Each structure stands twice: as structure tokens, then as C-alpha cells.
Amino acid sequence: MVFVTWEVPAILEGTAVMKKLINAAEDVVTEALQGIEAAHPDLRVDLVNKIVYRGDLPRSGKVGVISGGGSGHEPMHGGFVGLGMLDAACAGEVFTSPVPDQMLAATKLVDGGAGVLHVVKNYTGDVMNFEMGAELAAAETGARVVAVVTDDDVAVQDSTWTAGRRGVGVTVLLEKIAGAAAEQGRSLDEVADVARTVNANGRSMGLALTSCTVPAVGHPTFDLGEDEMELGVGIHGEPGRERIPLAPARDIAALLLEPILADLPFRAGDDVLCFVNGLGGTPLLELYIMFNEVSKILSGHGVRIARSLVGNYITSLDMAGTSVTLLRMDDDLLSLWDAPVKTPALRWGI
Amino acid sequence: MTNGATVEDLREWVRAFARRIESNKDLLTELDAAIGDADHGANMHRGLTAVVAALGDPGLDTPAAVVKKVGMTLVSTVGGASGPLYGTFFLRMGGALGDAQPVPPETLAAALRAGLDGVVARGKAEAGDKTMYDALAPALDALDEALAAGEPWPAAVRAAAAAAEAGRDATTPMTARKGRASYLGERSVGHQDPGAASTALLIASAVDALGADRERSTTTAGAAGDDSAP
Numbered sequence: 001m002v003f004v005t006w007e008v009p010a011i012l013e014g015t016a017v018m019k020k021l022i023n024a025a026e027d028v029v030t031e032a033l034q035g036i037e038a039a040h041p042d043l044r045v046d047l048v049n050k051i052v053y054r055g056d057l058p059r060s061g062k063v064g065v066i067s068g069g070g071s072g073h074e075p076m077h078g079g080f081v082g083l084g085m086l087d088a089a090c091a092g093e094v095f096t097s098p099v100p101d102q103m104l105a106a107t108k109l110v111d112g113g114a115g116v117l118h119v120v121k122n123y124t125g126d127v128m129n130f131e132m133g134a135e136l137a138a139a140e141t142g143a144r145v146v147a148v149v150t151d152d153d154v155a156v157q158d159s160t161w162t163a164g165r166r167g168v169g170v171t172v173l174l175e176k177i178a179g180a181a182a183e184q185g186r187s188l189d190e191v192a193d194v195a196r197t198v199n200a201n202g203r204s205m206g207l208a209l210t211s212c213t214v215p216a217v218g219h220p221t222f223d224l225g226e227d228e229m230e231l232g233v234g235i236h237g238e239p240g241r242e243r244i245p246l247a248p249a250r251d252i253a254a255l256l257l258e259p260i261l262a263d264l265p266f267r268a269g270d271d272v273l274c275f276v277n278g279l280g281g282t283p284l285l286e287l288y289i290m291f292n293e294v295s296k297i298l299s300g301h302g303v304r305i306a307r308s309l310v311g312n313y314i315t316s317l318d319m320a321g322t323s324v325t326l327l328r329m330d331d332d333l334l335s336l337w338d339a340p341v342k343t344p345a346l347r348w349g350i
Numbered sequence: 351m352t353n354g355a356t357v358e359d360l361r362e363w364v365r366a367f368a369r370r371i372e373s374n375k376d377l378l379t380e381l382d383a384a385i386g387d388a389d390h391g392a393n394m395h396r397g398l399t400a401v402v403a404a405l406g407d408p409g410l411d412t413p414a415a416v417v418k419k420v421g422m423t424l425v426s427t428v429g430g431a432s433g434p435l436y437g438t439f440f441l442r443m444g445g446a447l448g449d450a451q452p453v454p455p456e457t458l459a460a461a462l463r464a465g466l467d468g469v470v471a472r473g474k475a476e477a478g479d480k481t482m483y484d485a486l487a488p489a490l491d492a493l494d495e496a497l498a499a500g501e502p503w504p505a506a507v508r509a510a511a512a513a514a515e516a517g518r519d520a521t522t523p524m525t526a527r528k529g530r531a532s533y534l535g536e537r538s539v540g541h542q543d544p545g546a547a548s549t550a551l552l553i554a555s556a557v558d559a560l561g562a563d564r565e566r567s568t569t570t571a572g573a574a575g576d577d578s579a580p
Contacts, residue, residue, distance in 0.1 A: 095387060096429045124529045128434035128472055132425060162532040217388070236387060238533050 018218045020318075025215040029071045029091055036078055040344050043081055049105040050098065052078035053088035057110050063182040063191045064088070064110030067119035067175055068103065069126055070095040072214070073235060075345035076172060076314045082343035083350070085179035086119075094214050094317070095236045097125035103133025107143055115144035115188035117195060119175055121167030122151035146188055148195040150174055152204045152325065154263045155232025155241050166234050169277050169325030170202035172313045173337075176346060180339035194336065198327060203260045206323030207252055208233040208240070210281060212316045231255055235279070235316045249286070253293035256324045261301060266326060268302030273309065273337060275325040280315035282322060287311065290322050298326075307337055313345060354452030359560055360416050361405055366555035368398035374551060381544040385531040390432060390544040397428035397436070413453050417461075418444035431529055432545065435473050435482060442468030455503045459493050466490055473528065480524040480531065480538065482545035489514035489553045507553075507561030514553035518546040 022028050029050060036052055037045035044055050058064065067077045068090025077089035087110035092098035107116045116137070120130045127149060134145040150167030178195040186194070208230040211220035221237035224230055229247070232240030247255070266272065276291045278284070291310050298305060306329050314323070327333070340349035355363075371378070371394045379391030404423045410416045421440030425433050443465035448457055466486050475481040492513035496506035519542070526538035529545075 092429060096389065096393075097431075099426050099429050099433055101426045124473075125429065125431040125434070128431055129429070131472070132434050132437070156533060162527065162535070163529055166533075234533065236530075238530065239537075 018213050018215075020213070020215060022215055025218070028215050029093060032071070032074070033078070033091060036344070040082075042342070043344075046105065046109075049102045050091040051088050051102060051106050051109065052081045052091070053106065053109050054081060054083070057087055058112035060112045061114050062112050062185065063114045063188045064107070064112060064116040065119065065175070065179050065182050065191070066090065066103070066106045066110055066116060067171070068092065068098045068106070068130075069121055069123075070097060070236070072212075072317045073315050075312075077175070079345035080172070080175050080179075080343050082341070084183045084339055084341035085176055085343045085346065087179075087182075094216065097123065097129045100129050100132035100136055103130055104136040104140065107133065107137040107145060108141060111137075111141065111143045115146065117178060117182070117188065117191050118145055118147040119171065119178065119195065120147050120149045121171055122149050122164050123166065124163050126167075144188060146192040148174070148178075148192055148199065150199050152199065152202045153232075153234065154203050154205050154259045155234075166238070168206065168235055169204040169275055169314055169323050170199055170327065172277075173202060173273060173275060173309075173325065173327050174198040176341060177333055177336045180336040180341070183339065184336075194332070198333065201264070201329075201333075202325060202327040203263050203266075204323055204325040205231075205256045205260055206233050206235070206240070206277075206279065206321060207231050207256060208237075208279065208316075208319055208321040209246075210318075210320040212237050212280070212319035214317065229321070233316075233319075233321065235314060237316065237319070249289045250293045250296075252322075253290060253297055253324070256322075257294060257297050257326075260324060260326055261303070264326075264328065266301070266303050266328060269304070271304050271306035271329045271334075272298070273307040273325075273327040273329055273333075274298065274305045275309040275313075275327070277309075277314055277323045277325065278312035279319040279321040279323065280312055281318045281320035282312075284311065287322060290324070294324055306334060354450070354454045355413065355458050355560055356452045357411060357413055357416055359452070360413050363556055363559035364398075364405065364416075364420055365402060366558035367552050368402045370551040370555050370558075371395055371398045371548065374547075378544050378548055381542055381547055384541040385526060385534055385538045386544060387430075387530055389430065390548065393428050393430055393432055394436075394548055397424045397433065400424075400427040412447075412449070413451065414444045414447040414449075416444075417447060420444075431473070432548070435469050435545070438468040438472045439465040439486075455497060455506070459490070459497055459506075462493070463490050475528050478524060479528045480521045480526040480543045480546075481528050482543070482549040484521050484524070484543065485514045485517040485546040485549040485553070488517040489549075504557075504561045507556050511550075511553045511557045511561070514550040518542065518550040521546045 066088045070092040072094040088106040090098040090102040137143040151165035152170035153166040181194045375391035382390035425437030446461040446464035475483040489510040493510040521543035
């Protein structure tokens with residue numbers, strides 16, 4: 001592996017070169033998949049269809065759970081393949097939806113006769129490509145597919161005037177919880193119900209301190225001043241609600257939590273899973289500072305943190321920043337969250 | 351093609367579309383950079399390159415087979431939202447072409463409309479959402495009107511191309527309500543929709559391939575190989 005540097009146009013002063021641990025921009029997805037295969041002997045990789053899948057498939061009678069999306073959000077989704085979570089994940093090009101052939105191939109790989117759940121983030125391309133993949137699978141094998149679409153980003157106004165809210169942090173929690181339900185032997189309809197419950201009870205919002213740099217593009221997706229941050233940013237560098245001056249972590253926590261709490265709304269006495277996520281370029285030290293601030297605000301609202309997750313799980317390449325997701329829990333969701341999981345990125349109870 | 355579209359006419363339409371996409375690749379990407387994710391030109395170019403290669407596959411000897419192959423190839427290679435939308439357009443169109451060779455103009459117009467219906471079913475777009483629909487729907491309306499008025503096919507296709515371009519230009523002042531551009535809301539105003547722009551190229555390519563006022567052999571299928579040059 002070598003450091004590769006590129007010249008950047010003069011208009012992007014201050015970002016002298018793109019510095020990434022890659023060989024060639026066009027090979028990043030394939031070579032990362034090869035790395036996953038080399039690192040995790042439990043997993044298999046189909047390099048032609050760009051699918052990461054469990055080595056013990058299909059399992060008769062178990063509902064298959066697959067997801068997928070553009071690359072650049074690692075460990076989502078390939079890092080969530082394994083016992084108790086996803087059966088397969090389809091990797092698209094960086095920030096580009098995978099194509100229906102991939103979802104067709106993955107659906108066939110994981111279908112043990114009990115049907116397949118597709119976990120889809122609400123982006124126009126992802127929704128349509130998964131829909132076509134499901135249609136092809138139904139036509140080809142008669143596979144029964146149910147898709148659940150995540151749309152938890154409160155930064156986007158949900159209305160008929162937009163493509164709807166984006167699927168962000170809740171996707172990670174949903175994949176863990178629905179995966180556990182499938183592992184328990186629940187039916188496709190039951191697994192889909194659990195997945196819908198997670199999406200309906202979860203809300204997220206993100207904040208960027210820097211842009212990200214797509215390898216094939218070579219320069220930052222957007223310009224953000226040294227003293228600015230983008231509130232409500234999406235995971236592909238989409239614009240947020242507003243650009244505001246840099247602020248201390250306690251203020252950022254409040255800026256993110258207030259819209260989240262008001263939207264569901266979360267109420268005093270609620271038990272939540274509190275997920276403080278890094279967008280790829282922010283150290284864990286800072287994420288724990290964020291978690292501390294978030295926990296103080298939740299305590300002030302009487303919202304109890306029943307479970308927590310802190311780390312880089314749904315990222316935006318090298319973007320510095322964070323997102324906060326709250327998921328209102330009930331006993332079923334708590335026991336599914338606690339159930340054993342063995343994937344590259346989440347692992348407990350094994 | 352007053353007597354209808356042969357297999358070779360349809361191949362030439364697709365090849366003409368591929369050429370127009372290639373020469374407008376950077377423009378499409380530039381339009382997409384303003385309100386989307388800056389990959390429409392690259393994605394369409396990748397897809398149409400694969401389509402042109404796939405046109406050489408064996409067994410593509412009917413209009414329906416050619417057009418369905420185009421759809422499947424676009425679905426598999428374009429990605430994003432454009433892959434399913436353009437792919438569905440050609441798949442549905444192929445399904446409505448029937449068995450007659452050459453394809454009569456009325457059948458071709460109806461098949462194009464079946465493609466539009468597929469785009470609507472897939473993308474849920476309506477008039478004024480600032481999408482490819484805003485170029486495609488007026489084009490097919492103009493085509494139907496011209497044919498109903500007894501215009502010859504070449505004039506009808508040219509009317510469709512003019513309507514597609516007008517529809518494309520009309521997207522500029524619209525506020526996007528579908529796709530990634532919709533996150534921008536009011537900030538999408540003032541930018542031409544890249545999907546409408548590539549759709550105008552698709553209809554213009556039909557003029558290149560199908561709309562010329564020229565003498566043609568009247569012909570059974572496969573005998574019309576005289577117009578494959580650019």
C-alpha cells in the first residue's frame with residue numbers, strides 16, 4: 001500500500017492534496033471488499049456482484065436480512081454482516097446505490113425459504129434499485145421480499161415536496177434488531193414489523209465540521225470555513241439546515257437533540273437507546289465528550305438512557321462530525337438489542 | 351421511416367443516444383453538480399457504453415428484444431436513480447412494441463408512452479417536479495398530436511424533440527420535488543434538471559435515427575442496414 005497524492009485545483013486553496021490510503025480511485029470498493037474477505041474468515045465476498053455474505057447460508061427456515069447502499073459509509077453495511085445481524089450486504093460505488101442485479105444475487109444467496117427482508121435507506125436511487133431487485137427476485141425464484149425503508153433524519157422536512165427524510169443512524173440499529181429477530185426464527189412479517197417499529201421510534205440528526213472527499217473526485221464535496229459547521233448534514237455531503245459558527249460540544253449537543261426530542265416526541269420516562277455516531281474523521285475522545293453532553297440534556301428531560309452505542313458506525317468517508325440517534329425502546333427491542341451478534345463491527349454475547 | 355421502424359432503426363436510435371451522451375457528458379455532470387451529486391454524465395456514459403457493446407449480442411433480432419436489452423443493460427450499469435428510470439422506460443417500451451416488423455409509427459408512439467408510464471410508476475414523478483418527466487411527457491404529447499393530425503413521422507419526431515427541449519428548459523425555474531435535488535428546496539431554482547437534459551438528448555437522437563426525410567427501402571425486417579453510419 002502506498003500513499004497517493006493528487007494535485008488539487010488552485011480554487012481549493014488550503015486543501016493542498018487528497019491524502020488517502022488507496023492504490024487507485026477506481027479500485028477502492030473492490031479492494032476494500034478483498035480486505036474484508038481477508039480479515040474475516042466467517043464471511044464470504046462475491047467480488048463480481050460486490051456482496052459480503054455469511055459463510056453459512058442459506059439457512060433453511062430463517063428469514064434472510066439484506067441491506068446495501070453506496071460505499072463510503074463503512075462499517076455500514078458490510079461490517080454488519082454476520083450472526084444476529086445482516087446475512088448479506090450489497091456495496092455500490094462510493095455514494096452510489098448498488099444496482100438491482102446485486103440485490104437479486106444477494107436475495108437468492110440468503111433465501112432459506114422463509115422470505116427476505118430488504119433494509120433500504122430512503123434515497124431515491126436506493127429505493128428504486130432495491131424495488132427492481134425485489135421484482136427480479138420474485139420473477140426469477142418466487143422469493144418473497146418485504147422492504148422496510150428507513151427515514152429518520154429530522155433535518156429534512158418530511159413532505160410531499162421532497163423525496164422525504166433520509167435514512168441515517170436508525171439504519172444501524174434496525175439492522176441489529178431485525179437481524180436478531182430473524183435469528184430467533186420469527187416470520188418475515190414479524191421481522192418486518194420489528195423493523196418498522198424501530199424506524200417509527202427512532203430519530204437522528206447530524207453535524208459536519210468538515211466536508212468529505214470522494215476518491216474519484218479528489219477534492220472536498222463542499223467548502224466549509226475554518227470557523228463554520230454544517231448543521232443537519234446528510235451522509236453524502238448533502239446540505240443541511242444551516243451553516244453556523246463553530247460552537248462548543250455542549251451547544252452542538254443541544255442543537256442536535258432539540259429537534260430530535262421535539263420530533264417524535266420523546267417524553268420524560270421514555271427509555272432510549274442513545275447512539276452517538278462519528279462521521280469518519282472524528283476521534284472517539286470527542287464522541288465521548290458529545291455523549292456526555294447528550295446524556296446531561298436527556299437527564300434534564302427525564303429521558304432515560306437504557307442502552308448506548310458510541311463510535312463510527314455510519315460514516316461519510318473522512319468527514320469530521322457526528323450524528324445523534326435516539327431510539328425509544330420497549331422490552332422486545334431491548335431483548336433483541338441485547339441478543340448475541342457477531343459481525344466485524346458489532347460483537348457481543350458470543 | 352414512414353413505413354415503420356426496423357430493428358436497425360432502433361439500434362441506430364440507441365447508438366445516436368450514446369453519441370449524444372458522450373459529447374454532453376461533462377455538461378450533464380455540471381448540471382448535476384449544481385443540484386445533485388455530480389455523476390449523471392458519468393453514470394449515463396458508463397451505461398450507454400455498455401448498451402452499445404450489448405447491441406452486438408446474439409439473438410437481438412426483433413425490435414422488442416433490442417429495446418428490452420437496452421433496458422436491462424441500463425438497469426445493471428447506470429446505478430443511482432437514472433438506472434432504474436431509464437431502464438424501466440426501455441423495458442416497458444420493449445414490452446409494448448409487439449411483433450410487427452417494421453414497427454408501425456402508431457405502435458412505436460404507444461410503446462414510448464408505455465415507457466413513460468413505467469417511469470411514472472417507478473419514480474412517482476408528476477408534471478412540474480423538475481425531473482425527466484418534464485421533458486419526456488411533453489415530447490410524447492407532441493408526437494401523438496402530430497400523428498393524430500396526420501403529420502408524417504419525420505415531422506412528428508421533430509415536433510417531439512422540440513417539445514422535449516422546451517420541457518427541459520422549463521425545468522430551470524422549477525423547485526425540485528423529487529430526488530436528491532429536492533433536499534435543496536428553493537435553492538434548486540435556476541438550475542436545469544440534468545435528467546430532463548438527458549431525456550431531451552434521447553428524443554433528439556430519435557430525430558437523428560428515425561426522423562430523417564429520406565428515401566428508404568420499404569422492406570422487411572433486417573433489410574435496412576443503410577443508415578448505420580453516424
